[in-house]
Amino acid sequence: MFHFFPKHATYSKKMPSNVGCQRGNMKQNKRQFAIMNMLQVERSCGIVDLAKRLDVSDETIRRDIKEMAKFGAVEKIHGGVMLPNTALEAPFLRRLETQRTIKQKIAELAASLIVDGETLLIDNGSTSCYVAKALSSRRDLTVVTNSTEVARDLCARNSNKVFMAGGEIRADDSATYGPTAVNFAKQFATERAILSIAAVSADQGFLDCDLGEAEFKRAILPQAASVIVVADHTKFNRPGVVKVCDFDAIDLLLTDQLPPQSIIDKIGRDRIMIA
Amino acid sequence: MFHFFPKHATYSKKMPSNVGCQRGNMKQNKRQFAIMNMLQVERSCGIVDLAKRLDVSDETIRRDIKEMAKFGAVEKIHGGVMLPNTALEAPFLRRLETQRTIKQKIAELAASLIVDGETLLIDNGSTSCYVAKALSSRRDLTVVTNSTEVARDLCARNSNKVFMAGGEIRADDSATYGPTAVNFAKQFATERAILSIAAVSADQGFLDCDLGEAEFKRAILPQAASVIVVADHTKFNRPGVVKVCDFDAIDLLLTDQLPPQSIIDKIGRDRIMIA
DNA sequence: CTAAAAATGTGATTTTTTGAAAATTTCTGA
DNA sequence: TCAGAAATTTTCAAAAAATCACATTTTTAG
Numbered sequence: 001m002f003h004f005f006p007k008h009a010t011y012s013k014k015m016p017s018n019v020g021c022q023r024g025n026m027k028q029n030k031r032q033f034a035i036m037n038m039l040q041v042e043r044s045c046g047i048v049d050l051a052k053r054l055d056v057s058d059e060t061i062r063r064d065i066k067e068m069a070k071f072g073a074v075e076k077i078h079g080g081v082m083l084p085n086t087a088l089e090a091p092f093l094r095r096l097e098t099q100r101t102i103k104q105k106i107a108e109l110a111a112s113l114i115v116d117g118e119t120l121l122i123d124n125g126s127t128s129c130y131v132a133k134a135l136s137s138r139r140d141l142t143v144v145t146n147s148t149e150v151a152r153d154l155c156a157r158n159s160n161k162v163f164m165a166g167g168e169i170r171a172d173d174s175a176t177y178g179p180t181a182v183n184f185a186k187q188f189a190t191e192r193a194i195l196s197i198a199a200v201s202a203d204q205g206f207l208d209c210d211l212g213e214a215e216f217k218r219a220i221l222p223q224a225a226s227v228i229v230v231a232d233h234t235k236f237n238r239p240g241v242v243k244v245c246d247f248d249a250i251d252l253l254l255t256d257q258l259p260p261q262s263i264i265d266k267i268g269r270d271r272i273m274i275a
Numbered sequence: 276m277f278h279f280f281p282k283h284a285t286y287s288k289k290m291p292s293n294v295g296c297q298r299g300n301m302k303q304n305k306r307q308f309a310i311m312n313m314l315q316v317e318r319s320c321g322i323v324d325l326a327k328r329l330d331v332s333d334e335t336i337r338r339d340i341k342e343m344a345k346f347g348a349v350e351k352i353h354g355g356v357m358l359p360n361t362a363l364e365a366p367f368l369r370r371l372e373t374q375r376t377i378k379q380k381i382a383e384l385a386a387s388l389i390v391d392g393e394t395l396l397i398d399n400g401s402t403s404c405y406v407a408k409a410l411s412s413r414r415d416l417t418v419v420t421n422s423t424e425v426a427r428d429l430c431a432r433n434s435n436k437v438f439m440a441g442g443e444i445r446a447d448d449s450a451t452y453g454p455t456a457v458n459f460a461k462q463f464a465t466e467r468a469i470l471s472i473a474a475v476s477a478d479q480g481f482l483d484c485d486l487g488e489a490e491f492k493r494a495i496l497p498q499a500a501s502v503i504v505v506a507d508h509t510k511f512n513r514p515g516v517v518k519v520c521d522f523d524a525i526d527l528l529l530t531d532q533l534p535p536q537s538i539i540d541k542i543g544r545d546r547i548m549i550a
Numbered sequence: 551c552t553a554a555a556a557a558t559g560t561g562a563t564t565t566t567t568t569g570a571a572a573a574t575t576t577c578t579g580a
Numbered sequence: 581t582c583a584g585a586a587a588t589t590t591t592c593a594a595a596a597a598a599t600c601a602c603a604t605t606t607t608t609a610g
Contacts, residue, residue, distance in 0.1 A: 551610100554608085555607080555608075556608085559602105559604075559605090564599070564600090565596105566595100566596080566597070567595080567596070568594085568596085569593090569594080569595090570591100570592090571592090572592105573589080575587080576587070577586070578585080
């Protein structure tokens with residue numbers, strides 16, 4: 001049985017972030033998930049190589065990929081597997097996988113601060129996406145976002161209300177940016193904003209790598225009564241290009257490690273929480 | 276007994292944040308709560324692993340899981356548990372499954388009419404979604420849509436440009452409706468529109484079951500130079516509630532079987548194509 | 551406090567999954 | 581094209597996990 005994907009679904013293409021299966025086996029499932037991840041990165045993998053890396057026999061890998069191939073998730077080739085050409089994936093989903101555990105931890109912490117019925121602005125970003133996923137047990141949320149990923153995660157459950165900003169969708173991350181998105185977001189006033197950030201610099205404050213992203217983040221800052229920034233430790237004193245805001249524009253920084261002293265001095269220890 | 280959820284309640288679906296239990300024992304409850312928490316973080320857990328971590332026997336964990344699974348809170352898999360995927364998926368993905376083969380055929384036909392570089396309006400609807408999927412080999416498309424599914428399918432590849440209408444997302448189908456979405460769509464002028472339709476009536480023309488949907492469809496009609504409607508044979512002379520448009524508003528009907536003569540007479544045989 | 555009910559643990563039995571070896575097919579390079 | 585190598589399929593035994601039945605402990609209720 002192939003468990004990575006639910007039994008009779010049709011797959012547009014992609015590795016679902018929410019893995020599921022009707023029945024089947026755990027290890028198999030995890031293995032198949034791992035194989036998909038490797039494929040996302042490497043496009044094709046050899047059987048023996050996979051067997052070695054996952055520490056199982058070639059046979060097991062063959063059985064796995066046979067199942068996966070049945071669903072069109074991968075294509076068997078002699079000696080290995082590859083992604084079907086229809087499965088060319090947004091690089092963004094790959095980004096979701098890097099530092100997953102850390103980001104999930106931070107997301108859990110963020111989610112724990114949020115209660116049922118709250119109103120939220122959530123931007124697009126891999127950590128933000130995990131926050132959305134971690135909010136799965138909250139009810140009656142009102143969420144404004146420019147991210148299709150966040151929107152889809154939250155809209156289908158628990159009587160949440162989700163408002164999606166329109167505009168041109170960036171292929172990169174399936175999110176909208178630009179004036180339409182910004183103007184849309186400016187209509188709202190929420191209790192909180194959850195922001196992912198690309199870089200935190202002691203000198204410059206919060207930075208981003210992309211102008212459109214930075215503009216959107218800047219636009220939503222004033223719309224929320226309280227701003228939470230989520231950023232893992234790799235973001236500290238890393239180069240950024242566009243300034244988003246100063247330290248005093250945010251209320252809370254959620255991260256996984258205490259930042260360098262220079263940054264702590266600017267934000268204030270009491271405005272930093274470690275997951 | 277499963278205590279994570281109160282005893283005799285009916286669950287719409289999901290883990291409530293306010294855990295409760297009428298009776299039962301504390302340890303069980305705590306264990307099951309703990310399992311849910313771990314699952315939120317790790318998406319799947321092994322039985323023996325859980326047993327070790329919670330310091331009880333495998334059998335106990337199995338019994339817990341069996342109870343939890345009865346309520347659909349988790350799914351059993353060989354060797355462990357995982358969060359159900361179906362619960363997290365939008366209900367409309369399920370709808371995608373009904374009549375899949377037929378819809379795919381119609382979608383293939385629709386896609387074959389479209390060339391690289393074209394500009395398209397695509398609404399939300401299960402057949403429309405299949406059209407988007409069938410367009411995977413086209414390049415440089417410009418697509419305007421109110422459907423997150425369509426948007427995500429098309430945005431990540433082949434240098435397509437995708438414009439997503441903003442607005443409140445309907446939980447039902449992860450698409451946007453209402454004035455914001457309509458006004459957004461009205462900004463565009465495209466070569467074609469692809470419309471899914473809920474019902475085709477010889478007397479009334481094209482109908483839909485939902486006011487918001489119908490309004491959106493009506494709004495995009497004048498924005499496209501040519502309108503293609505996709506509808507499988509089950510839609511013929513089926514009841515609808517809201518009128519979308521007359522027969523003369525569309526240029527082509529794509530379907531899988533020749534409609535009843537009464538409908539052919541209205542549309543004209545030359546404007547009907549059978550997949 | 552005590553008896554009944556429920557929950558848990560233990561070991562035997564059955565089912566499922568995995569790994570290893572043999573048989574078969576496919577690929578590669580002369 | 582053919583031989584040898586590599587990969588795949590098949591088969592079967594061992595290992596892991598699930599299920600079942602029963603003894604023991606804990607919880608509940610009178």
